[in-house]
Amino acid sequence: xxxxxxxxxxxxxxxxxxxxxxxxxxxxxxxxxxxxxxxxxxxxxxxxxxxxxxxxxxxxxxxxxxxxxxxxxxxxxxxxxxxxxxxxxxxxxxxxxxxxxxxxxxxxxxxxxxxxxxxxxxxxxxxxxxxxxxxxxxxxxxxxxxxxxxxxxxxxxxxxxxxxxxxxxxxxxxxxxxxxxxxxxxxxxxxxxxxxxxxxxxxxxxxxxxxxxxxxxxxxxxxxxxxxxxxxxxxxxxxxxxxxxxxxxxxxxxxxxxxxxxxxxxxxxxxxxxxxxxxxxxxxxxxxxxxxxxxxxxxxxxxxxxxxxxxxxxxxxxxxxxxxxxxxxxxxxxxxxxxxxxxxxxxxxxxxxxxxxxxxxxxxxxxxxxxxxxxxxxxxxxxxxxxxxxxxxxxxxxxxxxxxxxxxxx
Amino acid sequence: xxxxxxxxxxxxxxxxxxxxxxxxxxxxxxxxxxxxxxxxxxxxxxxxxxxxxxxxxxxxxxxxxxxxxxxxxxxxxxxxxxxxxxxxxxxxxxxxxxxxxxxxxxxxxxxxxxxxxxxxxxxxxxxxxxxxxxxxxxxxxxxxxxxxxxxxxxxxxxxxxxxxxxxxxxxxxxxxxxxxxxxxxxxxxxxxxxxxxxxxxxxxxxxxxxxx
Numbered sequence: 001x002x003x004x005x006x007x008x009x010x011x012x013x014x015x016x017x018x019x020x021x022x023x024x025x026x027x028x029x030x031x032x033x034x035x036x037x038x039x040x041x042x043x044x045x046x047x048x049x050x051x052x053x054x055x056x057x058x059x060x061x062x063x064x065x066x067x068x069x070x071x072x073x074x075x076x077x078x079x080x081x082x083x084x085x086x087x088x089x090x091x092x093x094x095x096x097x098x099x100x101x102x103x104x105x106x107x108x109x110x111x112x113x114x115x116x117x118x119x120x121x122x123x124x125x126x127x128x129x130x131x132x133x134x135x136x137x138x139x140x141x142x143x144x145x146x147x148x149x150x151x152x153x154x155x156x157x158x159x160x161x162x163x164x165x166x167x168x169x170x171x172x173x174x175x176x177x178x179x180x181x182x183x184x185x186x187x188x189x190x191x192x193x194x195x196x197x198x199x200x201x202x203x204x205x206x207x208x209x210x211x212x213x214x215x216x217x218x219x220x221x222x223x224x225x226x227x228x229x230x231x232x233x234x235x236x237x238x239x240x241x242x243x244x245x246x247x248x249x250x251x252x253x254x255x256x257x258x259x260x261x262x263x264x265x266x267x268x269x270x271x272x273x274x275x276x277x278x279x280x281x282x283x284x285x286x287x288x289x290x291x292x293x294x295x296x297x298x299x300x301x302x303x304x305x306x307x308x309x310x311x312x313x314x315x316x317x318x319x320x321x322x323x324x325x326x327x328x329x330x331x332x333x334x335x336x337x338x339x340x341x342x343x344x345x346x347x348x349x350x351x352x353x354x355x356x357x358x359x360x361x362x363x364x365x366x367x368x369x370x371x372x373x374x375x376x377x378x379x380x381x382x383x384x385x386x387x388x389x390x391x392x393x394x395x396x397x398x399x400x401x402x403x404x405x406x407x408x409x410x
Numbered sequence: 411x412x413x414x415x416x417x418x419x420x421x422x423x424x425x426x427x428x429x430x431x432x433x434x435x436x437x438x439x440x441x442x443x444x445x446x447x448x449x450x451x452x453x454x455x456x457x458x459x460x461x462x463x464x465x466x467x468x469x470x471x472x473x474x475x476x477x478x479x480x481x482x483x484x485x486x487x488x489x490x491x492x493x494x495x496x497x498x499x500x501x502x503x504x505x506x507x508x509x510x511x512x513x514x515x516x517x518x519x520x521x522x523x524x525x526x527x528x529x530x531x532x533x534x535x536x537x538x539x540x541x542x543x544x545x546x547x548x549x550x551x552x553x554x555x556x557x558x559x560x561x562x563x564x565x566x567x568x569x570x571x572x573x574x575x576x577x578x579x580x581x582x583x584x585x586x587x588x589x590x591x592x593x594x595x596x597x598x599x600x601x602x603x604x605x606x607x608x609x610x611x612x613x614x615x616x617x618x619x620x621x622x
Contacts, residue, residue, distance in 0.1 A: 253556055268512060271504060271507035271511045272508075274507050275504035293471075296479070296487075297474075299474075303477075352460070
């Protein structure tokens, strides 16, 4: 099929394109570009984008770069597929165009460097420049004051309809919500309501939303690895849906995820992934080990993840990523204490992984996959060094995976 | 060759494994590990279990740790002898796994906290944390309410057969009922109470309580 996106889902500009493709229900292939290894500056990629930036798009013979051009092209070419986010009425089209310009010239220059300093810089070994962070936060505040005024008069930026202008704000704002500066959004009533609305759209949930639930991602990673078809049904936790019927009949503990396969209903992410691994043993990767001894070893390391790794890392994800997105502040004592515990656990892992390729043996298993969601999140924080400083860990735990859960293997 | 189970006979993890070995009629030798003198943190022991925890088993060439991994191993390896503990179909197994996870992630933490506070804190010279006790008991009550509902519809947690999902609860509920004065958690719930009577009177559990 025609559509190929070159990029990485964690990259906000790539995510913008993916968000639109999912919104419109279009099939596409995601071709990973290993930015960490400098692949985006290689001749083969420069042929797609001479500026050496992701994303790039191929549709049949057409090659395009610049995410905002790509989304416009997709909106025009596939106008009749899924929602029309560019509109047809000339006045509305112009309104959408105006707010896309506002995003590009006002919003992005304020938020881009802020997100870079707070999130991406330390993935490449740097530390946030507090002066830059403060200055950018102030700029973004002024932009958001204008948005607050606009959104007090209408539901979405360009009118009472969701459009490409709103969509373009999703990825960077998502990252902002992972930092203490989430308060810039949550403190503005109408901006906050708008954000809640656009970020809970099912299409966006498919691209970035569900990764906030590490337990849901744990199951998705397994399903994606095995190539098993599934439907993801979002649960509106902000509205408390998980504590009410009908969800409680799927999981009486009121926790996500829950799972249905024909008549079978299951909860507990690790039970679900084990079921998937057993039931679909012959489809895709066999995640249960290639010999009885390996299978039992997989069992051991599944438990180690549950009892040693997860209790150390899960509270860190909660404090550093979930709490700020709800307007809270990370507990300054708890996080370093948890990091110290996690460090000790990872020391054991480092020793094990110095002697064999994966946790349970020389073949990838469910035990390795179960670690990915929380590890992936911590890589977005200054504590990324816990992983990055342990070379065997970093090599083995291929922490590049897209937000559907599919491991990006370049 | 006899399976070796490393760990003290009174600790929850080793007991969890021991009851499973008895159910599966697997002969084993209990090799004590002196936790109070820190034997579990010695280099020799760390070769067996790199996190310095009990239990560990050795079955021929295979060394395994994490009690619940050992449960699953025993149940699979010795399928066809003793009690079948993980269901007969993939679907039955999935439900057993689900309730094993519930025990791990919903039951274990508050139960362990309560046991630690009420059984061990004073022995270790640590003052009891009243808030922690209250909060753990509250959590445990909520979990047991869900168990009560489940057991009103199903004879055992994983289905109508005794399984690993039930067995895994034996050590901590035993402490709570017999050593912590928290019998009411069980007795106040009709179906949980019946279930507890049933599983704790199994011969395998009685044998575990006799281990030194």
